[in-house]
Amino acid sequence: MPEGVAADPDVALMLRVQAGDHDAFQELFRKLSPRVLQYTRRFVGSEAQAEEVTQDVFVQVFRFRHRYKPQSRLTTWIFTIATNLCLNELRRPERHLRVDIWDRRDDDDRREGPQLPDPDAVTAEEGAATRQLARRLEEAVGALPPKQRAALLLSRIDGLAYRDVADALGCTEGAVKALLFRATQTLKKSLHEFLPKED
Amino acid sequence: MRCGRAQKLLTAAVDGELSPGRRAALDRHLAGCPVCRAERAATQSVLDALDALPMVAAVPAALEQATLRRVRVLAAEEAERTARSGWRAWLPLPALAVTAVLVLAIAITRTADDRIPTSGARSPERIARAHPAQSHPNSAVAVAPPAEPPPALAAAPELFVDLPMLRNLDKVKHFEAIRTTTLDDETPSGEEAPSNG
Amino acid sequence: MRRLVLLLALALAVPAAAQWGGRPWHQLTPEEQQRAWQNYQRYQQLPQQRQQMLERRYRQFQALPPQEQQRLRQNYDAYRGLDPGQKRQFDEKYHRWKSGRPR
Numbered sequence: 001m002p003e004g005v006a007a008d009p010d011v012a013l014m015l016r017v018q019a020g021d022h023d024a025f026q027e028l029f030r031k032l033s034p035r036v037l038q039y040t041r042r043f044v045g046s047e048a049q050a051e052e053v054t055q056d057v058f059v060q061v062f063r064f065r066h067r068y069k070p071q072s073r074l075t076t077w078i079f080t081i082a083t084n085l086c087l088n089e090l091r092r093p094e095r096h097l098r099v100d101i102w103d104r105r106d107d108d109d110r111r112e113g114p115q116l117p118d119p120d121a122v123t124a125e126e127g128a129a130t131r132q133l134a135r136r137l138e139e140a141v142g143a144l145p146p147k148q149r150a151a152l153l154l155s156r157i158d159g160l161a162y163r164d165v166a167d168a169l170g171c172t173e174g175a176v177k178a179l180l181f182r183a184t185q186t187l188k189k190s191l192h193e194f195l196p197k198e199d
Numbered sequence: 200m201r202c203g204r205a206q207k208l209l210t211a212a213v214d215g216e217l218s219p220g221r222r223a224a225l226d227r228h229l230a231g232c233p234v235c236r237a238e239r240a241a242t243q244s245v246l247d248a249l250d251a252l253p254m255v256a257a258v259p260a261a262l263e264q265a266t267l268r269r270v271r272v273l274a275a276e277e278a279e280r281t282a283r284s285g286w287r288a289w290l291p292l293p294a295l296a297v298t299a300v301l302v303l304a305i306a307i308t309r310t311a312d313d314r315i316p317t318s319g320a321r322s323p324e325r326i327a328r329a330h331p332a333q334s335h336p337n338s339a340v341a342v343a344p345p346a347e348p349p350p351a352l353a354a355a356p357e358l359f360v361d362l363p364m365l366r367n368l369d370k371v372k373h374f375e376a377i378r379t380t381t382l383d384d385e386t387p388s389g390e391e392a393p394s395n396g
Numbered sequence: 397m398r399r400l401v402l403l404l405a406l407a408l409a410v411p412a413a414a415q416w417g418g419r420p421w422h423q424l425t426p427e428e429q430q431r432a433w434q435n436y437q438r439y440q441q442l443p444q445q446r447q448q449m450l451e452r453r454y455r456q457f458q459a460l461p462p463q464e465q466q467r468l469r470q471n472y473d474a475y476r477g478l479d480p481g482q483k484r485q486f487d488e489k490y491h492r493w494k495s496g497r498p499r
Contacts, residue, residue, distance in 0.1 A: 022274065026267060033263070034255035041256060051259070055266045062270045064469075066425060069462055080463045084470040091378050137248055155214065156249050162216045167463035180210045187245045188238075195244045280426040344433035348421050352436045357418035358454040359432035362439060364472040365453045370490055374471040380489040 010074040018065050029058055032075070035157065036082050042153055043086040045142050053089055057082045072167070075159055080168040083150050090146055133194045140190035144183055151179035152187075200228040205235045209242040418458060 013031070016024035036057055041050035060081050061068075068077055141149060147169065154165040155176070162180075166173045188195065205228045211217050212225055229236050352359060364371060424432065439447060457465065478486055 025270060029263060029266060033258045037258055038254055038256040051262050055262060058266050059269050062273060072462055076463065080466050084467055088474045133248060134252055167461055170464045170467040177211050181207050184210045184242055184245055188241050191245060195241050277425060277427060344429045352432060353421050355418060356421045356424055356432050359435040359439065360428045362435035364469060365450050367472060368453050371468045371471040371475060377490045377493045380493040382488055382492060
């Protein structure tokens with residue numbers, strides 16, 4: 001087992017799940033579902049479908065629990081499952097047109113998630129600008145081709161290196177770098193008015 | 200290093216994913232290229248903005264409840280199958296060799312008529328004679344695995360678990376590419392062309 | 397005589413088991429054991445050449461990284477989840493893709 005994996009508390013939790021501990025599964029769900037839900041939400045773009053996919057992710061984690069090997073990081077394994085389910089979801093022919101998660105009214109109780117923290121905003125205008133950037137960024141990410149979107153979102157997950165992203169996508173590290181290059185080029189174009197200009 | 204090559208490395212450079220040698224070569228290029236320095240700054244800004252986005256979402260209680268409910272049903276189904284099959288996972292590790300030994304030894308010492316079929320046997324009738332259905336009213340149990348799996352099955356159980364997938368391996372390996380292939384009577388979907396990057 | 401047979405079987409079984417890899421029988425879930433048993437019976441009816449091809453594919457599959465194995469299993473689940481019409485269309489696309497004909 002690679003160094004560090006044995007000490008990973010997530011791995012210890014998963015081993016308890018494999019041993020039949022149902023409380024451990026609930027603990028695992030509570031620990032990881034907030035990250036998985038945010039990931040699926042950004043990936044599939046629809047609130048309802050993101051919740052369905054997230055549910056499917058954890059059902060598969062349970063169903064295939066005996067196939068998880070502690071040699072690899074648990075987050076890599078779980079996000080591999082999530083990525084594949086998201087990609088399959090996007091390919092379903094009966095899938096409705098993507099409902100933009102930003103099309104909901106502001107007074108909707110069910111918010112997409114925590115509001116973007118803005119502790120450094122000095123004025124209301126600056127806070128608004130930050131929120132506008134965040135919204136534009138989310139839209140731009142949502143418009144990327146699926147594999148570029150997957151590579152980009154996975155690369156921002158704490159603890160996932162490019163080799164883990166490659167494992168999750170079933171491609172080489174070089175391919176991940178190429179996907180990320182194309183994705184960031186597209187984002188730079190979408191956001192150029194927000195980016196600081198060099199003097 | 201040329202600008203085209205340098206710019207392709209910028210995302211990896213910001214993320215600290217370049218090897219030391221490549222990093223040094225890029226730094227040398229950036230020192231003398233204001234255009235690439237500006238691109239690096241823009242890349243840094245974009246990735247910083249992405250990293251500033253919330254990485255967690257509030258999970259509705261209903262989602263948790265629905266998931267745990269489905270998992271409880273799955274667990275109950277597994278427990279029921281375990282009880283019906285009568286198979287006990289009591290063999291201590293390492294058990295594969297011991298299991299295969301016992302199965303093979305018993306196979307060799309049995310009489311010809313009720314010998315466990317060797318791999319290459321074709322006739323379902325022979326299989327049925329060697330593994331008579333257990334006497335149980337539930338027809339599902341009639342196809343339950345034998346208490347002692349045949350040697351070929353014991354030697355590579357996962358081969359047989361995944362057999363249907365292996366039969367369709369080409370399709371599942373290239374699933375994405377196949378799904379996005381257009382037939383004559385279809386209009387192109389406009390999806391990204393299949394690529395591994 | 398039985399003792400000799402047991403020793404001989406031990407000598408043969410351990411290398412064979414080590415060669416294949418994967419989880420041993422008792423580590424499969426009951427559902428997996430049932431599936432394996434049913435598939436084993438189907439496998440027994442295949443021509444020897446086809447059996448060898450599947451064994452070869454299994455060895456290649458076992459050599460893949462765990463995440464790639466998971467990806468392929470999930471793709472197969474998606475394939476299995478297609479309704480008959482979708483599966484028929486997928487299979488047509490597969491033949492088109494395989495032949496490399498232009499769109």
